[in-house]
Amino acid sequence: MDQQLCPRFEKAMGLLSTRWVGLILFELLKGAKRFSEMEADLPISGRLLSDRLKLLEKQGIVERNIYSEFPVRIEYSLSPKGKSLEPVIQEIQKWADEYISAEEVEQH
Numbered sequence: 001m002d003q004q005l006c007p008r009f010e011k012a013m014g015l016l017s018t019r020w021v022g023l024i025l026f027e028l029l030k031g032a033k034r035f036s037e038m039e040a041d042l043p044i045s046g047r048l049l050s051d052r053l054k055l056l057e058k059q060g061i062v063e064r065n066i067y068s069e070f071p072v073r074i075e076y077s078l079s080p081k082g083k084s085l086e087p088v089i090q091e092i093q094k095w096a097d098e099y100i101s102a103e104e105v106e107q108h
Contacts, residue, residue, distance in 0.1 A: 015059060020044050020052050022089070025078070028062065029086055032077035056082070 016022060023042055027033060035053075039046050053076055056062035061082035067073040078085075 015055075016085075016088075018052070018055070020048065021056065022092070024049070024052055024056065025061070025082065025085060025089055026093075028076060028078045028082065029089060032065070032075040034073065034075055038076070061085070 016025075020042070023044075024038065027038055027041055033041075035046075035049070039049055042049065044052075053062055053064070057064055059081075060079055063077050063079045063082075065075045065077060067075070
């Protein structure tokens with residue numbers, strides 16, 4: 001295995017394993033969402049959601065779209081880079097469905 005892949009893999013896993021990032025990506029795979037919609041759908045504080053969205057935007061995974069309406073409408077969506085994570089997230093979901101029991105979920 002090429003040694004150059006290890007730091008990249010570690011960086012990717014660090015980003016994807018950041019608390020709430022996976023759930024935010026899972027939500028945005030359903031389509032563009034307003035901040036308030038995500039805040040209502042996810043068990044996360046507004047401040048933390050804002051921090052995570054800024055992180056994902058900085059990494060080029062999430063795009064923030066501003067619509068000049070009144071009041072101004074802001075939506076978040078996945079960039080092409082973010083959309084490319086869909087097969088990865090689907091495989092994690094598939095693995096979780098097969099190997100994580102309901103009892104294990106309740107224990108958390």
